[in-house]
Amino acid sequence: MHLERRIELTEQGSRRPEATVSGIGINERNEGRRLLLSVTDTLPYAKWANRFLQSAIIQGAVITLFTILFISIQLLLSSNINIIQFLSLSFEGPAKWIFLGYIFYMILIVAIATTAGFYNHFEVNMHRGIQGFRSILAWIHLLGMNIGGATVTLTIASAGLIGSGVIGTILSGGNITEVKPNTQILEQFIIPISIFAAVLVIGLIAGGLTFLLNYLGYKKKVTNTIMK
Secondary structure (H helix, E strand, O other), X not given: OHHHHHHHXXXXXXXXXXXXXXXXXXXXXXXXXXXXHXXXXXXXXXXXXXXXXXHHHHHHHHHHHHHHHHHXXXXXXXXXXXXXXXHHHOOOOOOXXXXXXXXXXXXXXXXXXXXXXXXXXXXXXXXXXXOOHHHHHHHHHHHHHHHHHHHHHHHHHHHHHHHHOHHHHHHOOOOHHHOOOOOHHHHHHHHHHHHHHHHHHHHHHHHHHHHHHXXXXXXXXXXXXXXX
């Protein structure tokens, strides 16, 4: 008798409006999830834009570490020498290459991040995926800017540090007598800078061809659509 009454109460509870509304809510949420997944799957994925953006973030982290290292060395040697003041006074010599390398690195980071915007426009707005031969060009573009460009700027900065005598001063613990500018040593950096500058230029040319092929392909697609 008690068992039958419990079964009856359970059946009545399942037929209550609250239970029905709850069931409808669960179904609606499941339908919403399936719709969201279906819409997300149809959206274009900016693969190359993300790669360039991630590389810009990595390059930004590198220049940040470089800056922190330089400031830390200055703080440790502040009682012996003011490196910033020394570089400012000797700007006519090799010291200027330190500033040029640093500034060029900052410009490179901005250029890489800006390039990500172009790839995002092609992949998302124009629905032009980077595939096949264009994918090879995009890889050359990515590696050329990140390897060639970063190496050129760091080599220029290194040439300034070594040529101005700052490295010798740091290694000697801040001994001012070790500050001996050496302009002749800069000649050893000419070939490495030229090689990696060529890598950068090749990457930029490949990127330009990628943009051109994507634009021409999109223009041809639009023309064919209008003709039909």
